Amino acid sequence: MAVLVVATGNPGKVAEMQEYLHDTAWNLQLKPPELEIEETGTTFLENAELKASQVAKALGQWAIADDSGLAVDALGGAPGLYSARYGKTNQDRIDRLLKDLGENPNRRAKFICAVAIARPDGTIAAKAEGECPGEILREMQGDGGFGYDPIFYVPEYQQTFAEMSGELKNRISHRGKAFEKILPQVTALGNEQV
Ligand code: IMP
Numbered sequence: 001m002a003v004l005v006v007a008t009g010n011p012g013k014v015a016e017m018q019e020y021l022h023d024t025a026w027n028l029q030l031k032p033p034e035l036e037i038e039e040t041g042t043t044f045l046e047n048a049e050l051k052a053s054q055v056a057k058a059l060g061q062w063a064i065a066d067d068s069g070l071a072v073d074a075l076g077g078a079p080g081l082y083s084a085r086y087g088k089t090n091q092d093r094i095d096r097l098l099k100d101l102g103e104n105p106n107r108r109a110k111f112i113c114a115v116a117i118a119r120p121d122g123t124i125a126a127k128a129e130g131e132c133p134g135e136i137l138r139e140m141q142g143d144g145g146f147g148y149d150p151i152f153y154v155p156e157y158q159q160t161f162a163e164m165s166g167e168l169k170n171r172i173s174h175r176g177k178a179f180e181k182i183l184p185q186v187t188a189l190g191n192e193q194v
Helices: 011-020 044-059 080-085 090-101 166-172 174-193
Strands: 002-006 026-030 062-072 108-118 124-136 152-154
Touching (some): 002 011, 002 174, 011 026, 011 062, 011 174, 026 174, 044 062, 044 124, 062 080, 062 090, 090 124, 108 174, 124 174, 166 174
Antiparallel strands (some): 062 108
16 A cells, blocks of 8 residues: 555544545555644645645655635634634634624634645645635534534534534535545545555
8 A cells, every 4th residue: 555644743633534535545644743844835725735745755755734724704714824823722712713703793704624645756746625614603502523613603504513423524524525626636646656
């Protein structure tokens, strides 16, 4: 099996990606912890490409990376690229977002995910973006998921991300959509390696 290094320090992310890519010839591996990566891009796609490219080049191996976040319309797309750094804990981030939005009637928001795969020389072989539109509730609902899930409501399913089954969230989420789009290319690239 061909090795595909995941440009993350988070083993949970590798497990999640393995699920999306389970029918491919790739064997996913966590990046070595001593290899630091920078997120200096100005878009989710730029960050995914930067991370995949840096790791691939440093190791001389194929690498994959994703980058995601929540963009709230009435906040001009914030927290956006700063979604992970909007507060110290999940609760801090949710509290800050609800405070920033206040009683604003425009609750429209979307989760965005970009994913990119880089060749061992650091060039990008494939990339894709996925989005999931929804609304920001005034209070938390549900206790599954992570991050902003309890305040992100998807009208089509009348549930927050935190109330959904993992199977449903994976299918309709920004990450699910991005991986669905990139899957044919990642599969073909994997088949070329074996
Ligand atoms: P990253 O892609 O791991 O850098 O994630 C960025 C941040 O966006 C996370 O720390 C979360 O705060 C937020 N985020 C991304 N995807 C989700 C999701 O599916 N649910 C809730 N929060 C998310």
